[in-house]
Amino acid sequence: MENSSIVTDFILLGMTDNPQLATLLFGLFLIIYVITVLGNLGLLVLIKISPRLHTPMYFFLSNLSFLDVCFSSITTPKALANLLSKLQEVSFLECVTQMSLFIIFASAECNFLASMAFDRYTAICHPLLYHVTMSKARCLFLVAGCYLGGLINMVAVTASLTQLSFCQPRVLLHFFCDIPPLLALACSDPWVTQILVVGCGGFTLVTSIVVILVSYMSILITILGIPSTSGKQKAFSTCASHLTAVGLYYGTTMYTYLQPSRHGLQAGNQMVSVFYTMVIPMLNPLIYSLRNQEVKAALQKTLWNSP
Template sequence: MLLAEGNQSVGATFTLLGFSEYPDFQVPLLLVFLTIYTVTVVGNLGMIMIIRVSPRLHTPMYFFLSHLSFVDFCYSTTVTPKLLENLVVEDRSISFVGCIMQFFLACVCAVAETFMLAVMAYDRFVAVCNPLLYTVVMSQKLCALLVAGPYIWGIASSLTLTCFLLTLSFCGSNIINNFVCEHSVIVSVSCSDPYISQMLCFVIAIFNEVSSLVIIFTTYIFIFVTVIKMSSAGGRQKAFSTCASHLTAITIFHGTILFLYCVPNSQNSWLIVKIGSLFYTVVIPMLNPLIYSLRNKDVKESVKNHESYVK
């Protein structure tokens, strides 16, 4: 661990302000976030279970969806319990190690989800544009590699950023004006020059966002062209319906991230940043299983068949 000479960062503590500036709303917020977290856990773990027990869902598309649900579950579990705790107790402190670990795990999940959505876009591209070769192209080996990629790159990106955070010194008041240990708020309380760490984070974030969106846009351009060329209206409707849930998830996830990039750097923007961070760390992991279950006939029928079997 690289630390500045004389730096006592390992023993430092941070204070997550969260939503403490609204004392009258602590209980309502607790109930809302507890409900969201419960739905997130049940929804994502339920999705994984349904996909595993239902033979009709043993396809590449649902294989990727099960991993998206796993990432969402881990993402929410990394952030939400501490958020709930800080709404109950007055001591909103978190240790340096705890803060760094929360950032590391949240970063892994965020990057993994970014590229998991891109992998799912490629899967839809093969299914729509090359339906006869789908089972051949999307082999078990390729699916395993496509799933491993987002996890490996997520760990590599997060480990790199974490190592550079460990080179920073923290002294004096370490008050974080957020509910989660994000990179920007951690470097904001550092008493050493965070320029290299900030630039590295910026470069990695831009690379991840641009590369994943290029993959998604490219695949959906080919999908759109292929669908338009279809002579059957029923075929076009079926092709669009298979992509609708994925497009909805992509729009919400990347729309939130791009919105946060556009927030001006000012004191008045902290509330907007917190709400945006809340949306993609707490709310989106809850929405994804709902989007895929409510808009997907195969999932709904598998749930009904499983319920009938249990009865």
């Protein structure tokens, strides 16, 4: 490796080298991205203009919608450009910037899902103290903490990764600059970066999962103690959307990043990455809207100005 030339840019391998398949994927990903942006921004605006949705639950949901737009926008536009381009080069600075933003938003997504689980715990287990516990100041504190956690993870990992040297071949086996394929190209010892990735990512993952599990165990105990069937169904319905989003996001990310590999992400993992970077941000507005009567009622009133 000492005789290998040091590289300052990379080539993203992308999804396929088949022109016809690339055109098909471009159309599919473009549709997904447009739906993602319109769906999340539409939900964000609906929450903003509907007084009945001015509650802590929807405050977190509006922030999650904003986060999903950002999360999708750091990977999808570049992937779309590369599908139509024969030269899929990306500079080292651009690559590190994309990876850094990805770390911030991926970490913040975990933190937001945990914060939303705590919100549901407070609403169901301590309803009389809900508006006191989930005050505006505390909600703002939680949102700031979600982004701060992602920022800390980003600074730690990026500072270490930029100290590495990368050698030929300069081909990233992925459609965006993710950590595993970048570390696979390092010709200097990446063990410090790997420790930081596992430590920062593991801490964020474990703490958020613990908060979610403890919150929903308490919620389940409370729901089982509700005497009426309708009360139980109403309590379950307020949690179903969040549980669906949690299962989709954590399932795909854990499948991708908890597999030991020295060669970056393989083809199958790339498709899973497409799911959590593109598809899940598109699905979240639908997940939180289709089963939510309050959102449906607010949308109906906004569109038809009905009472």
